[in-house]
Amino acid sequence: MSIGGGPLDTGALAAIERRAPPPRRSWRDEGGLRSLSIAAVSSIVFFTLLGVAIVNAPGWNEVRDYFFNGEIFSYSMPKLVDAFTLNIQLFMTAEVLILVLALVLAVLRSLPGPVFFPLRLVATIYVDFFRAVPGLLIITILGFGVSGLGLAGVPTDPFIWAVVALTLVYSAYVSEVYRAGIESIHPSQEAAARSLGLSRVQALRYVILPQAVRRVIPPLLNDFIGLQKDTVLVSYLGIVEAFREAFVLQAAKFNSTPYVALALIFLVITLPLARFTDWLVARDRRRFMATAR
Amino acid sequence: MTAPAGTTDAAASGPALEVEGLWKSFGSLHVLRGIDLALADHDVVCLIGSSGSGKSTLLRCINLLDSIDAGRIVVKGAEITARGVDVNTLRRRIGIVFQSFNLFPHMSVLGNVTLGPRKALGLPGVQADAQALELLGRFGLADKAREFPDRLSGGQQQRVAIVRALAMSPDLLLLDEITSALDPELVADVLDVIRELAYGGMTMLIATHEMGFARDIASRVCFLDHGVILEQGTPAEMFSEPREARTRQFLQRIIEAGRL
Numbered sequence: 001m002s003i004g005g006g007p008l009d010t011g012a013l014a015a016i017e018r019r020a021p022p023p024r025r026s027w028r029d030e031g032g033l034r035s036l037s038i039a040a041v042s043s044i045v046f047f048t049l050l051g052v053a054i055v056n057a058p059g060w061n062e063v064r065d066y067f068f069n070g071e072i073f074s075y076s077m078p079k080l081v082d083a084f085t086l087n088i089q090l091f092m093t094a095e096v097l098i099l100v101l102a103l104v105l106a107v108l109r110s111l112p113g114p115v116f117f118p119l120r121l122v123a124t125i126y127v128d129f130f131r132a133v134p135g136l137l138i139i140t141i142l143g144f145g146v147s148g149l150g151l152a153g154v155p156t157d158p159f160i161w162a163v164v165a166l167t168l169v170y171s172a173y174v175s176e177v178y179r180a181g182i183e184s185i186h187p188s189q190e191a192a193a194r195s196l197g198l199s200r201v202q203a204l205r206y207v208i209l210p211q212a213v214r215r216v217i218p219p220l221l222n223d224f225i226g227l228q229k230d231t232v233l234v235s236y237l238g239i240v241e242a243f244r245e246a247f248v249l250q251a252a253k254f255n256s257t258p259y260v261a262l263a264l265i266f267l268v269i270t271l272p273l274a275r276f277t278d279w280l281v282a283r284d285r286r287r288f289m290a291t292a293r
Numbered sequence: 294m295t296a297p298a299g300t301t302d303a304a305a306s307g308p309a310l311e312v313e314g315l316w317k318s319f320g321s322l323h324v325l326r327g328i329d330l331a332l333a334d335h336d337v338v339c340l341i342g343s344s345g346s347g348k349s350t351l352l353r354c355i356n357l358l359d360s361i362d363a364g365r366i367v368v369k370g371a372e373i374t375a376r377g378v379d380v381n382t383l384r385r386r387i388g389i390v391f392q393s394f395n396l397f398p399h400m401s402v403l404g405n406v407t408l409g410p411r412k413a414l415g416l417p418g419v420q421a422d423a424q425a426l427e428l429l430g431r432f433g434l435a436d437k438a439r440e441f442p443d444r445l446s447g448g449q450q451q452r453v454a455i456v457r458a459l460a461m462s463p464d465l466l467l468l469d470e471i472t473s474a475l476d477p478e479l480v481a482d483v484l485d486v487i488r489e490l491a492y493g494g495m496t497m498l499i500a501t502h503e504m505g506f507a508r509d510i511a512s513r514v515c516f517l518d519h520g521v522i523l524e525q526g527t528p529a530e531m532f533s534e535p536r537e538a539r540t541r542q543f544l545q546r547i548i549e550a551g552r553l
Contacts, residue, residue, distance in 0.1 A: 192395035196409030197385035210399050
């Protein structure tokens with residue numbers, strides 16, 4: 001409120017901003033067409049030059065045979081696709097567990113008050129630990145160490161330990177994403193929920209988490225892409241997933257084309273998800289612009 | 294839902310609200326310095342005073358959204374600041390409407406209004422919906438039930454927030470500068486709603502900068518200054534012949550700003 005010629009209140013400022021002229025769309029569209037053609041021409045020139053430089057490099061023929069051998073490519077592709085189903089099983093199983101465990105961790109870390117200090121402490125140590133130690137070490141230690149104990153009831157299937165290790169490591173990251181989302185929700189939302197007589201848990205369940213999770217879907221998908229790629233790490237446990245299969249094929253033929261083939265498989269799986277993430281971000285931004293009147 | 298923790302049975306008696314010796318500080322900043330205030334049933338009390346005088350903090354303390362440092366708050370004979378009371382149960386009986394609406398943006402208007410009745414009171418969905426639609430209709434919002442808050446004007450959003458508080462059938466309604474974030478042309482709609490509630494006998498404690506409104510509607514006006522109620526009286530007394538120099542000074546500034 002402005003009293004006696006004080007500064008304008010925010011409502012008045014917003015009203016002034018609202019009167020700003022609309023962007024000059026026609027000018028921008030013309031610019032868009034022009035920059036599009038410039039981008040096309042410069043891309044063609046750039047990639048042509050790059051291609052010419054590579055093909056004329058002194059070692060190109062050897063490299064081509066070693067990495068881009070068509071025969072070996074078509075021989076190894078079906079085997080790699082077959083092995084890749086194991087990677088898919090790995091990341092689908094782990095992702096479900098990660099989303100649940102990470103949410104629990106994030107909620108624990110967000111609990112206020114001194115009573116919940118031990119829970120916050122445990123969750124914080126967990127997150128610190130699993131973010132600090134390389135995932136490959138966790139996989140190796142769990143896969144060889146724990147299953148090597150030979151304890152009754154402890155599974156020895158390396159697939160299980162691979163899922164456990166990936167879940168532990170990625171939950172630490174994903175819980176931080178969730179937590180950022182929870183903390184981005186303004187405290188007035190909780191106040192409004194509590195003022196209706198909702199308990200703290202109910203406020204979290206019905207008001208805060210639904211908004212927080214929606215807000216962090218793009219970064220969650222980002223971590224999901226990371227997880228997909230990191231499934232190759234479990235090849236260290238002797239699991240014959242796609243990377244292990246590529247390694248075997250490479251060793252048998254003394255040719256690295258299977259690695260290139262595998263890279264293509266990952267691209268095909270990952271790129272749509274990456275574009276989908278971009279689309280979600282853009283949609284959210286548009287929606288925000290539309291509503292931030 | 295669990296039964297109220299033994300507080301409501303004894304609660305039928307006593308004034309709607311009693312605040313005694315309420316102190317509240319944030320760090321070294323003493324925001325409330327011994328507030329005494331009583332509201333009888335159907336009272337409409339307006340809190341006036343400059344920004345930072347403690348109006349909002351007082352309302353938040355009464356709704357237990359902020360803890361208090363000293364003093365007592367008694368609602369219908371039940372001390373709500375006593376140890377071990379069930380704050381969730383108590384809050385259902387005290388509604389609050391905020392300056393910034395604080396609607397839940399991920400829920401429709403109907404979802405906003407029914408959340409409290411469904412989750413805190415345990416009302417079945419059908420019943421909560423029917424009650425909410427009836428209330429929304431009473432305040433001219435029936436056609437907005439399925440809309441999301443970001444599709445509504447500020448005035449409509451604030452009316453939804455009022456309906457949301459009313460859906461809990463509170464004994465006492467706290468209004469925290471509910472028109473301060475609104476464009477001037479939207480203020481009247483919201484104030485009309487409050488006026489209707491006042492005629493309907495709702496007990497209300499209202500922090501406001503709308504002096505004309507306070508003069509019309511209040512059964513009593515309290516002037517808050519640096520965390521104490523410096524002066525209180527009927528609107529006629531307060532606006533025509535205030536006793537305290539600080540009150541006169543404050544009202545003078547309001548008149549100069551063209552708000553009275």
